[in-house]
Amino acid sequence: MNNPTTEPLWVKWGLLTLALAFLFCFLFIPLIMIFIRAFSEGLGLYWASLRDPEALSAMKLTLYAILVSVPLNTFFGICAAWLITKFQFRGKQLLLSLIDLPFTISPVISGLMFVLLFGSRGFFGPWLIDHGCSIVFHTPGIILVTTFVTFPFVARELIPLMQSQGSDEEIAAMTLGANGWQTFTRVTLPNIQWGLVYGIVLCTARAAGEFGAVSVVSGHIQGLTNTLPLHIEILYNEYNFTAAFAVSSLMVLAALLTLILKQYIEWKTER
Amino acid sequence: MSIKIEHVIKNYQDYLALQDINFEIQTGELIALLGPSGSGKTTLLRVIAGLEVPDSGRILFNGEDTHSKAVQERKVGFVFQHYALFKHMTVFENIAFGLRVKPKKQRLDEKSIQEKVNTLLKLVQLDYLGDRFPKELSGGQRQRVALARALAIEPRMLLLDEPFGALDAKVRKELRQWLRDLHQSLHITSVFVTHDVEEALEVSDRIVVMNEGKIEQIGTPDEVYHHPANTFVYTFIGNVNMFRERSNGRVSYIRPHQLEICRSSVDDTYLESHITHIHMAGPLVKVLLTDSLGHSFQVDISQEDFHKLALQKGESVFVRPKSESHLVQDYAI
Amino acid sequence: MEERLTKFINKKHRLLPGFNLTLGVATTYLGLVVILPLSTLILKTAQMGWGDFVNTVMAPRALAAYKLSLITSLVSAMVNAVFGLLVAWVLVRYQFFGKKIIDACMDIPFALPTAVAGIALCATYSSNGILGSYLYAWGIQSAFSPLGIIIALTFIGMPFVVRTVEPVLKDLDKELEEVAASLGANRAQIIWKVIFPTLLPAWITGFTLAFARALGEYGSIAFISGNMPMKTEIAPLLIMTKLEQYDYAGATAIALVMLGGSFVLLLFINGLQQWKQRRTFNE
Numbered sequence: 057m058n059n060p061t062t063e064p065l066w067v068k069w070g071l072l073t074l075a076l077a078f079l080f081c082f083l084f085i086p087l088i089m090i091f092i093r094a095f096s097e098g099l100g101l102y103w104a105s106l107r108d109p110e111a112l113s114a115m116k117l118t119l120y121a122i123l124v125s126v127p128l129n130t131f132f133g134i135c136a137a138w139l140i141t142k143f144q145f146r147g148k149q150l151l152l153s154l155i156d157l158p159f160t161i162s163p164v165i166s167g168l169m170f171v172l173l174f175g176s177r178g179f180f181g182p183w184l185i186d187h188g189c190s191i192v193f194h195t196p197g198i199i200l201v202t203t204f205v206t207f208p209f210v211a212r213e214l215i216p217l218m219q220s221q222g223s224d225e226e227i228a229a230m231t232l233g234a235n236g237w238q239t240f241t242r243v244t245l246p247n248i249q250w251g252l253v254y255g256i257v258l259c260t261a262r263a264a265g266e267f268g269a270v271s272v273v274s275g276h277i278q279g280l281t282n283t284l285p286l287h288i289e290i291l292y293n294e295y296n297f298t299a300a301f302a303v304s305s306l307m308v309l310a311a312l313l314t315l316i317l318k319q320y321i322e323w324k325t326e327r
Numbered sequence: 328m329s330i331k332i333e334h335v336i337k338n339y340q341d342y343l344a345l346q347d348i349n350f351e352i353q354t355g356e357l358i359a360l361l362g363p364s365g366s367g368k369t370t371l372l373r374v375i376a377g378l379e380v381p382d383s384g385r386i387l388f389n390g391e392d393t394h395s396k397a398v399q400e401r402k403v404g405f406v407f408q409h410y411a412l413f414k415h416m417t418v419f420e421n422i423a424f425g426l427r428v429k430p431k432k433q434r435l436d437e438k439s440i441q442e443k444v445n446t447l448l449k450l451v452q453l454d455y456l457g458d459r460f461p462k463e464l465s466g467g468q469r470q471r472v473a474l475a476r477a478l479a480i481e482p483r484m485l486l487l488d489e490p491f492g493a494l495d496a497k498v499r500k501e502l503r504q505w506l507r508d509l510h511q512s513l514h515i516t517s518v519f520v521t522h523d524v525e526e527a528l529e530v531s532d533r534i535v536v537m538n539e540g541k542i543e544q545i546g547t548p549d550e551v552y553h554h555p556a557n558t559f560v561y562t563f564i565g566n567v568n569m570f571r572e573r574s575n576g577r578v579s580y581i582r583p584h585q586l587e588i589c590r591s592s593v594d595d596t597y598l599e600s601h602i603t604h605i606h607m608a609g610p611l612v613k614v615l616l617t618d619s620l621g622h623s624f625q626v627d628i629s630q631e632d633f634h635k636l637a638l639q640k641g642e643s644v645f646v647r648p649k650s651e652s653h654l655v656q657d658y659a660i
Numbered sequence: 661m662e663e664r665l666t667k668f669i670n671k672k673h674r675l676l677p678g679f680n681l682t683l684g685v686a687t688t689y690l691g692l693v694v695i696l697p698l699s700t701l702i703l704k705t706a707q708m709g710w711g712d713f714v715n716t717v718m719a720p721r722a723l724a725a726y727k728l729s730l731i732t733s734l735v736s737a738m739v740n741a742v743f744g745l746l747v748a749w750v751l752v753r754y755q756f757f758g759k760k761i762i763d764a765c766m767d768i769p770f771a772l773p774t775a776v777a778g779i780a781l782c783a784t785y786s787s788n789g790i791l792g793s794y795l796y797a798w799g800i801q802s803a804f805s806p807l808g809i810i811i812a813l814t815f816i817g818m819p820f821v822v823r824t825v826e827p828v829l830k831d832l833d834k835e836l837e838e839v840a841a842s843l844g845a846n847r848a849q850i851i852w853k854v855i856f857p858t859l860l861p862a863w864i865t866g867f868t869l870a871f872a873r874a875l876g877e878y879g880s881i882a883f884i885s886g887n888m889p890m891k892t893e894i895a896p897l898l899i900m901t902k903l904e905q906y907d908y909a910g911a912t913a914i915a916l917v918m919l920g921g922s923f924v925l926l927l928f929i930n931g932l933q934q935w936k937q938r939r940t941f942n943e
Contacts, residue, residue, distance in 0.1 A: 063847060068754060075750040076762075078743045081791065082815050083768060086780035089790060093783050132689045139682035153926070154690055157698070160922045162876030164896040165915040169697035172704050172908065179700055204693055226676055236677035258770075265773025267879035268896065272903060285775040285879070292779050292883065301783070304776040311771035315764050378838050398841040405842040411835035415857040425843030428853065480843055 090308055093301035105291075105299035106306065114287035114303075117195065121270075121283060122263045125203040129259055133210025134252070138240075141218040142226070152215075158207045167272025170201050193275030198283060201269045206259045213255030217248055250325045254318065261314045265307065328389050328483040328516050329354050330375060335384035337370055344370040345381070346540040355514045357507075359527035362537035363563065368520045369488055371537070375518065376403045376486050388483065404477030408489040410469045412461040418472050419457040422447055425480035447475040450509075467498040478513075487519035491526065503530050524564050528552060536560050568624035581648055583627040588614065588636060589645045597645040600624075605640055614638065616646065701919065704912040716913040724890045725898040726917070732806055732894065733874035736813035741867040744821025745859070751822070752829045769818050774879025781812050782883050804886030809894060812880040817870030824866035828859055865932055872925050875918070 062068070095102055105111065136155060140148060158166065174191035175181045184191060191197045225247065229239040245252075267285040274281040282290065284307060291300035330352040337345040344367045352358050360368040373379040375386055377398040386393045393401060413421050422444045426435055435443065448454040451471040461469055470490065477485060490506070491499040507530050510517055521527050527534050528548040536543045536551060536559075544556035555561040561580050562569075568586070570579050589597065600616040603623065607613075612633040617623045626646060628636075638644065705713060716722065750756075751763050769777065785792040786803040795802040802808055832855065840850045878896040885892040893901070895918050902911035 062753075071746060072750050072754055072756060075743070075747045079747065079762065079765075082811070082818065083765065085790060086777070086784045086815070087768065089783040090776065090780045128689075132685065135682040135685040135689075138678055139686050142676045143679050145679075145683075151686065151690070153930075154694055156926075157694055160872060160876070160926050162878060162896050162899075162915075162918060162922070164878045164899045165701075165876070165918060166697075168899060168903065168908075168911055168915050169700055171903065172700040172912065173697055175908070177908065179703070204697065207693060223676060230676065239676070240678075261771045265771075265776070267773060267775040267882075271878075271882075272900070285773045288773075288775050288779065289882070300779055304779060307773050307776050311768060311773075311776075314771045315767055318767065319764050376842060378842070398838070399844050399846060401842075402844070403842055405839060407835045407839060409833075409835065411833060411839040413836065413840075413854060413857075415860075424840065424845070424853070428840075428843065428845040428849045476839075476843065 087308060090301050090304050093297060094305040096301075097298045101298055102302045102305075105302035108299070110282065111284075111287060111299075111303055114282045114284050117198065117281070118264050118283045120195065121199050121202040122260055124199045125206050125263050126256060126259050128203055129206055130210050130252070130256055132207070133212075133214055133255060136211040137214035137218050137248075138244075140215055142223050155208050155211050158205055159212075163205060163266065163268030164272060166204055167201055167269040170197060170204070170269075170273050174200075192273050193281060195281065197273040198270055198281060201273050202263050202266055205266050205269050206263045209259035209262060210252070210255035213251050213258065214248060217251040218244075221247055250321050254321050257314055257317050257321075261311065264310060330484065330516065330518075331385075331387040331390070332371075332375070333385045333387065335371070335374060335381045335386065337367075337374060337379065337381050343540050345374070348384070348542060350535060350542060350545055352516060352518065354516055356516060357510045357530065357532045358518045359531035359534045360518060360520045360537060361522070361524065361527040361534050361563075362543075363522060365539075366537040367540040368522075368535075368537050372486050372488055372518060372520050375484075376405050377401045378405070402480060402483045404474075404480065404482030404485045406470075406473045406477050406485070406487040406490055408492050410461075410473040412469055412472060412476075414461050417458050417460055418453065418464070419444055419448070421461065421472055422476045422479050424476060443479065447479055450478070451475040465498075466494045467502055470494065470502060474509075482515070484516040484518065487517065489520055489522070491523075492521075499526075506530060528564075536563065538563070566625065566627075570622065570624070583613070583625040584611075585649055586624075586626040586646055587649050588626055588628060588632075588638065589647065590636065592645040597647045600644060600646050602638060602640055602642050602644060605638065616644070618646075701912055701916055704909065705916050708909045708913060712909070713913050716910045717917050721889055721893070722895075722898060722914055722917075725893050725895045725914075728806065728809070728893065729875055729895040732809040732813055733871055736810045736817055736874050737867050737871035739810070739814050740817045740821050740870045741863065744818065744866060744870075745825055745863060748822045748825040748829055752826060766819050766822050769815055774816065774877065775883070777815055778812065778880035778883030781808075781815060781880060785811055785884070803884050804888075804892065806892060808884040808886070809881055809892060812884045813874040813877055816877050816880055817873050820870040820873065821863065821866035824862045824869070825859055828862040832858060861932070861935065865929065868925065868929050868932065872922060872929070875922060875925070 063071075136151070140152065171192050172178050173180055174184060174197060176185060176192070178192070181192065189196075191200065225243050226239050229243045234242065264283075265285060266283075267289070270283055271286060271289070274283070274286055284303060288300050288303050288307075291297075291303065332348055332350055332352075335345055335348040336343075346367075348367075348371060360371060362368045370379060374381050377393065377396060388401070413424065416424070423440055426440045426443065429435075445454065445457070448457055451474060453468060453471055453475070456464065456468065461472065464472065474485075474487075474490075491502055494502065503526060506519075519530070528551075531548060533545060533547055534551045535545050538559050544551055544560045546554070546556075551560060552564055555564060558580070561567055566583050567580050568583060570581070571577070572579070592599070598618055600618045602614060603617050604615040605612065606615070610630060611627045612630060614626045614628065614633075615623060616626065636644075708716075747766070751759065751766075782803060783789050785795070785808060787793065787796045789803070792802050800807070802811065836854055836858075837850050840854045845853065876896060878900070881894055881897065882900075885894065885897065887893055887897055887901075889901075895914060899911045899914050899918075902908075902914065
C-alpha cells in the first residue's frame with residue numbers, strides 16, 4: 057500500500073536528479089570555475105593579484121563605501137521601521153513604496169540619476185565643482201550611489217519583524233516608567249537584534265558587490281575610483297583573466313561568509 | 328459496515344503507539360475512542376482510515392482484509408480536528424471535491440453533482456453559504472462543511488478526529504446533539520476520537536477507553552461510568568475520591584455523589600471530617616472536606632440537602648457512603 | 661476647530677514617543693537620497709522636448725533593446741518559475757545528503773556581486789568554457805548571444821521563486837493531502853487540485869520578482885552578452901552606451917521608459933500581494 061502523501065520512488069528520484077542538475081549547471085559549476093581559474097596559474101600569481109596596489113586601493117574604496125553607507129542606512133532603517141510599525145499616519149503606504157524604490161530601479165538608472173544631479177553638466181554639479189567639490193567620477197559619488205542602492209535593506213528586514221512583534225512590550229515598558237530611549241534600548245533592541253544584524257549583513261554584502269550603479273559614476277579611474285567589482289571588470293577586459301578570477305574568488309568567499317552568518321542568525325533565532 | 332481490528336501494533340521509533348489492539352465495531356454503531364492525549368486513540372483512527380500502516384495486525388471491513396487497500400479505495404469519510412478544508416475552494420467546491428476526482432467512468436454529470444451537493448448543504452443546514460470561502464465561516468460551520476464533504480462520497484464509515492475539539496463550549500454542545508441526530512437518521516458506522524469524557528458519555532453507543540496504547544475497557548456509557556473495569560477508567564471517567572486505609576494500606580475509590588453528609592454518627596463506618604470549602608455549582612453543592620488524617624475529598628450534595636443540613640465552613644460533620652457497594656477497592660477492580 | 665480636535669486625538673493615540681523625530685529623519689533622508697535624484701530624471705527629460713524624446717525612445721536600436729530585455733527577462737523568469745518550484749519541492753519534501761547546504765546555497769545569487777556572477781558564467785558557458793565547449797560543439801551559442809543573456813538572468817533570479825514558494829510549501833498542512841486522499845483523489849489529482857492552487861499566489865509573486873529583477877540587471881550581462889547593438893544589447897546596456905557617449909538626455913529618456921515599465925510591474929506586484937492576502941486565509 058502506498059502512502060497518500062508521497063510520490064512513487066522513481067518520480068522522487070527523477071525530480072531530485074532534475075533539480076540537482078539545474079543547480080549544478082546554473083549555480084555550482086560557475087562558482088567552482090572561479091576557483092579553478094583563479095588558481096590555474098599557481099598560488100604565486102594568485103597572491104600577487106590580490107596584493108597588487110590597484111587591487112588594494114580598490115579594496116580600500118569598497119571598504120570606505122561600506123563604512124559610510126551601512127551606518128547611514130542602519131540609522132535610517134531603524135527610524136523608518138519605528139515610524140512605520142509604531143504609528144498610524146497618512147501617507148504610510150507611500151513611504152513604504154518609496155523605501156522599496158531602489159530595489160525596483162535598474163542599478164544603471166540609479167547611477168544615471170546621480171550623474172544628472174552632480175555631473176559636470178548636471179543640476180548641482182557645476183556649482184559644486186566651482187566650489188572645489190567634485191562628486192561624480194570621485195569617491196563621494198561612489199559612496200552616494202552605494203548608499204542609494206543599499207538603502208532599503210535594513211528597513212525591509214526590520215519592518216515585518218517589528219510588525220509581527222507589535223508594541224505591547226514597549227507600551228508595558230512606558231507604563232513602568234521607562235522613557236523613550238530606555239524603552240528602545242532595553243525592550244525593542246533586544247527583540248530585534250538578530251533581524252538588525254541580518255539587515256546589516258545584507259546591506260554590507262550589497263554595498264561591497266554593487267556594480268552597475270557604481271560603474272556609471274566611477275569614471276573608471278584606476279587606483280582612485282575603482283571598487284572591487286570594477287577592478288574585476290577592468291582586469292577581465294584587459295584579458296588579465298587569472299587576476300580577475302583571483303579577486304572574484306575573494307568576493308565569493310565574502311558571499312559564502314554572508315551565508316554562513318545568515319545560517320548562524322537563523323539558528324540563533326530559532327532557539 | 329462492520330469493522331474488525333485484530334492484533335494491531337504500531338510503533339513510532341522508540342515509542343509504542345498501539346499495543347495489540349483487538350475489538351469489533353458493529354454496523355451502524357457510534358463508537359467513541361476515549362483517552363488522555365498520547366493514549367493512541369488518534370493513531371488507531373488513522374490506522375482504520377489507512378492513513379497509517381500498522382506494523383502488524385489486520386483491519387477487516389465486513390470481514391475483508393484491507394491491507395492492500397489504499398486510502399483512496401477505502402471509502403472512509405475522515406473529518407480532521409481542524410477540518411482541513413481546501414481554502415482556495417468555496418464551500419460548494421469543497422463538498423463537491425470527492426465527486427469531481429472520481430475516474431471519468433464513475434463520475435456523475437455536472438447536474439447530478441450540483442443536486443447532490445445542494446442536498447448535502449441542506450443536510451448540514453448551510454444551504455445559504457455554498458459560495459462562501461472557508462475563511463468566512465465560523466468554527467461550527469466549518470466543522471459541518473467538513474462533515475458534508477466527507478459524506479459526499481457516500482462513505483462506508485465515518486471517522487472523526489476530535490470533531491468538536493476546536494470549538495467553544497456552547498457550539499460544542501449544539502453540535503454534539505446534532506451529530507447524534509445525524510447518526511440516528513443516516514445510521515452510518517461512525518468512530519470518533521475524544522478526550523472529553525462528557526462528550527463520549529453523551530454521544531456514543533459504546534466507548535473504547537484507551538491509555539498508553541492499550542484498551543482499558545470497552546462498554547456502553549453506562550457500563551463504563553458505573554462499572555469501570557479498573558483504576559485507570561475509574562479515575563479517568565468522572566470525579567473520584569481516593570481513600571487509603573491506615574491499617575493495611577489498601578486503597579478504595581468512591582465518587583463524590585455517592586457519599587452523604589450527616590450531623591451525627593451511628594457506627595464506625597462514619598468518617599469524621601472538617602468542611603474546608605463550600606462551592607455552589609448550580610444544582611449541586613460541592614463540599615470539600617478533610618478527614619482526621621489530613622486527606623481531602625469532595626462530596627456532592629443537592630441544594631435541598633445542603634439547606635436541610637445548614638452546613639457551614641469550618642464545621643465538623645460525618646461522612647459515609649450512601650451504599651456499601653459504591654466503595655470500590657483497588658484489588659477488587 | 662475640527663482639524664485641531666482630530667490632531668489632538670491623534671496625538672493622544674500615539675502612546676509611544678519618537679513620532680516627530682523618526683518622521684523627520686525618514687522624510688529628510690528619503691527626500692535627499694531617493695526623491696531628489698528621481699525627480700532629476702523627469703526634469704532632464706522635460707528639457708528635451710517631445711519630438712526628441714519620441715525619436716530617442718522609438719529609435720530602432722532602442723526598440724530592439726526593449727524587445728530583447730523583455731523577451732530574455734520573461735524566458736529566464738519562466739525557467740526560474742519551473743525549476744524554482746521543482747527545487748523548492750525537492751528541498752521541502754525529500755530527504756537527501758547535503759540538503760541543508762544546498763538550501764543555504766540558494767541565496768548565493770543574492771549575495772554574490774553581479775560582476776563576479778558575470779565572469780563566472782563566461783568561464784562556464786563561453787566557447788572554451790567547461791559547459792560551453794560542449795554546447796558550442798552542438799552548435800548552440802551559449803555566450804555572446806540572447807541565450808547567454810538568458811543564462812545570466814536565470815542565475816540572477818534563481819532564488820526568488822524558491823524563496824517565495826518554500827515557506828508556503830513548508831506550512832502546507834499535511835492533513836489537506838490526507839483528506840483529499842480519503843475523498844478518493846489520486847496523487848496527481850492531489851498535487852494538481854490541492855497543493856498547486858495553494859502555492860499559486862506565492863509562485864506568481866516569485867515569478868514577478870524574478871522578472872522585475874531581470875529587467876534591470878546590468879552587471880552580469882555586461883560580460884556575457886557581447887553588447888552588440890540590435891543583437892545582444894539589452895536596455896540597461898543601451899543606457900550605459902549612451903552615457904559613455906555623453907548623450908545624457910538620450911540615456912535619461914530610455915531610463916524613463918524603463919522606470920515606467922518597472923512602475924507598472926510594481927503596481928502589479930502590489931495588487932498581487934493584496935490578492936494573496938485575500939487568499940491566505942489566516943484569520
